[in-house]
Amino acid sequence: MSGAAKPVSEVTFTRAAALWSSVIVGLLILTILLIFIAQNTESTSFAFLGWHWSLPLGVAILLAAVCGGLVAVLAGAARIFQLRRAAKKNLKAARKN
Numbered sequence: 001m002s003g004a005a006k007p008v009s010e011v012t013f014t015r016a017a018a019l020w021s022s023v024i025v026g027l028l029i030l031t032i033l034l035i036f037i038a039q040n041t042e043s044t045s046f047a048f049l050g051w052h053w054s055l056p057l058g059v060a061i062l063l064a065a066v067c068g069g070l071v072a073v074l075a076g077a078a079r080i081f082q083l084r085r086a087a088k089k090n091l092k093a094a095r096k097n
Contacts, residue, residue, distance in 0.1 A: 036062075037059060037062060
């Protein structure tokens with residue numbers, strides 16, 4: 001029986017495992033954010049370009065963080081678009097030669 005295969009006992013890292021880990025981390029972060037917002041409910045007034053409003057402090061800080069994240073995503077997406085366009089142009093130039 002020299003041709004018999006040994007059973008593999010080690011478990012490999014899969015995409016499903018990575019997704020499951022990401023979901024758990026995301027839920028932990030959401031729980032921490034909810035606790036933060038619940039503990040910072042005191043209303044604070046804000047003014048911006050003539051507009052005046054009031055929001056709970058936790059909500060305002062979360063909104064500012066989300067807006068900052070969106071700015072970073074937009075800047076990253078613009079850079080990726082720029083790099084893809086340059087790569088496409090270089091590929092066309094290489095094919096001509």
